[in-house]
Amino acid sequence: MSWIAKGIVNRTDHRLSMMLAVLSAGAALLLTLIVLFLIKESWPFLSSRWHSGSWFDWLQYQGWYPQENRFGMAPMLLASLAVTLGALIVALPVGLASAIYLQFYANPKVARTFRLLLTLLAGVPSVVFGLWGLTRIVPLIALWQPPGASLLAAILVLSLMVLPTIALTSAAALASVSGELLHGGIALGMRRKTQILHIMLPAARSNIFGGVLLATARALGETMAVLMVAGNVVQFPAGLFDPVRVLTANIALEMSYAMGDHRASLFASGLLLTAMVWLLSWGSYRVTRNGREAGQYG
């Protein structure tokens, strides 16, 4: 499909090719550079943990008290996962339902307006969602269970943030399979619900899954909106109304105040986040590949 390198004869072309190759190498080196810097900055922390034999302590619960030289990240890691999972549990069914409505029930005019609204919302900055959550959701929850800033508030705000992503990608996925399949279903005299749930959704599942992963990465990496509504107490959440602190918010909250091992530990948590994203994209690669293969035979 592309032009093979040996076909370069013109001198300008040659120079361009060289220049662009260098640029691309630079872009690829970027990740290395980022990882290198994260390691370099977190090295004092990692190596001192290593030498004192308490390397895996950050995974065990011992609390986050940098002043007392105790760096337990497990509560924050768990909080990150809980918030992400919670947001997905809320947003996935509602988002899917919206996509189904958009694709199969709405008349074209309504669908266009709906889509426009979703696109607009997908572009709203997270800090605006945070502001809204802080001034609307948190006081609402506080009426019921003070102080209001809690795991629940974070989940609600985040799920609202990822809803447009899930709805839009799922709608696109459904649109790409709908045509022929729908006619086939009608010919078989199937009920609409059966067609959608048992034919369309399974056929589009690999693309829907891609959208969900995108939303997961966004939820996991979200900082400001969560920082603003989650209360930021480092603890294992025992209930929905407990305030929690997630990994990203911890960095934002303490980075500008941290020194020495404390600062290094924050870089280490950055490293941890990068590793999690990497795992996520590797997992999605595996799953979509399997999905595609299964799709061929199933």
Place this chain on the structure above:
Amino acid sequence: MLRIFIRLLLLMYVLASASVVQASGGRLTLTGSSTIAPLILEVAKRFESQHPGVRINVQTGGSSRGINDVRLGLADIGMVSRALKASEKDLSAYLIARDGIGIITHKNNPVRNLTGDQIVGIYSGKIRNWEEVGGSNLPITVINKAEGRSTLELFLQHFSLRNSQINAQVVIGDNQQGIKSVSAIAGAIGYVSIGTAEYEENHGTPIKLISMEGEIPTSENVAKGRYQFSRQLNLVVRNTPVGLAKEFIAFAQSDAVKDIIEAQFFVAP
């Protein structure tokens, strides 16, 4: 169109690199304590008006960031709202004002005074309702500061607590955030700079400073030594200050800024 765009692009790069070269001119960067920052902002404005061409950038962070940035050379002067520790003797500090730390509650809270033991009880989670300290039946929302803030360090020191003993419902960053949280939650308790709290109280924010062991937290009492829980506000530099930094520190310590310090409810040294 394209050509214009490319020229614009080049121009911007040239501008950017040119300014890198001239940046060291009349520029001073201060970072650190969010308690001192509003004060220094006002001092800097006056200093700038007397020294045209000089530009002073003030960044809030925390006292540790002030120390950190001065050490890394990111800032010319650090703002530190406590005395220097033994481990920080590589820096030199210049006292510009004094400030107290006071306990604040929501304005509608009837409690007027707490003893040290009560405060310890509340912060360690043993006392969970205002009823237990003579208030109305209202759960207590404990507001603590995030790691690295000198206010937190002084608070822990003063009450001989460790941060791991504290059982908080909300953790906040800056003074302002503490005041905002207390004003929004009826049962909240927090501790902030007296200067900041008095300023906010006078501007109609629904919070109030309550007395501790009978000592009333006002800047006047801090000045007269009638309120124990107080601290230094320092400007910190790496070596002996020279040039603009030296001038600025001298200015901040002089009588020329006394009115600013008082207007911010701090105490001139």
Place this chain on the structure above:
Amino acid sequence: MVDRLFGWLMSGCAALVVSLLLWVLGDVLIEGVAHFSWSFLFTEPEDSGRSGGIAPILVSTLWILSIALVTALPLGLGVAVWLSEFAAGRRRFSDIARVTLDILAGVPSIVYGLFGNAFFSIYLGLGFSLLSGGLTLALMILPVFVRTCESGLRAVNDEWRRGALALGMARSAAIWHILLPAARPAIGAGLVLGIGRATAETAALVFTSGYVDRMPESPLDSGRALAVHIYDLSMNVTGGDSAAYASALVLVVLIVLLNTLAQSLLEDWFKRRVFVS
């Protein structure tokens, strides 16, 4: 009957989403308009932003955004062109580049902030400045921009490539005159994504470009971006909520405006040369 119920359920969910989203947007609009006036855009903030305007903050935001775009656009286009047009002979290398970019695209913005602080602010000595912030954002939007442009270039009709070759045109000429203009929609989409992400970013800027809410005089000054301003107003300033909503309104409108502008600029740029959509 079941079918009808299912339909109602789906429509109900959609209605719920719409009403929630309208609630958010409506709040921003109503609360924002209440505090907004034209002078809000053109005056300096006073009293920690409770009163006064956002002029220096707008200027800082635009500085950061232009530094980010000016850096990321040429770099991103270059990488995209290389990946789609030149990389065929070095499959291994280009595969590595692609996987790397995909991972980079998912890295949380706060991690870019950490990197920007360690690399630009401290290692390169740029300090807390608009330049540090802009460059950090450039890195952040680069991966998405490259991938969008690359897929756009790949989708360009291969027959045009052969046609250009058969006419003895240099590749560089074919790329510049035919392929890039033909990939315009994808480039536009990438640009919109980039502008959206860069303008909305808060976390990565807090410790690269800083908090200073004064008018920046050069890219080496620290400057507060609009998103950071909203964060500060809502978290740290009592009674700052209404100003925060007004700033949020400005931010949302700014993003929509910039996107429209970018799209039309791109159209204008290519219009005289290319006729394809």
Place this chain on the structure above:
Amino acid sequence: MRVRDLEVGYGDKTVLSQVSLDIYKGCITALIGPSGCGKTSFLSTLNRLTDHSDARVAGQILFDGQDLLRDSVDTLGLRRRIGMIFQRPNPFPLSIRRNLELPLKEHGIRDRQVRYRKIEKVLKDVGLWEEVSDRLDASALALSGGQQQRLCIARALVLEPEVLLMDEPCSALDPISSGIVEELILRLRGRYTVVIVTHNLAQARRVANYAGFFWMTERVGKLIEFGLCRHLFEAPRHALTAAYVSGARG
């Protein structure tokens, strides 16, 4: 142009071998044969377009006394002298004028007036001038298929090549457009050397002076017979040729 012992392969698969023929100046040479027997591959070796695929080419192609397969050949210059037309019309997504202007600019003609004169001339040559002179700045993609193909021919001609390679130039067009393009090719006879690949035997007979017949033997494409068009169709020397062209007679 003399082709000697040409062999073309992709990977370890040889698609064309032992092809030798002469292409005469100013004549139209038609290459016929079933699909997949290497005609298009042969055509793309003539302007070194094979460089841009993973094809390997051996043998000799003498053009102006030089072997154009040697590495040192300036392929960009070569392609200016040897133009090519593809099966599907592929005008660039630009205006009609810019489609013709771009190659001229690329080959260093800086004077706009000169370019415009050349453009007008080739458009008249291919009979497009009357149809499009009032909308030179409209998109080339808005033209009909036949017009697009003539534009592509014009685009090749505007560089004043000596040889024109045509890869089934009419097969993607409707009969009327196809007829117009065929007339155009006939008009080019004498002024340009044309090599045309076609499946349409009747067309080959109508336009060509010389003809070559390709056939697959043992999965490798070979040139079975080459000669004057008349001879090849009316008195083929080879049995395969006879069988193939009889389709045209029948």
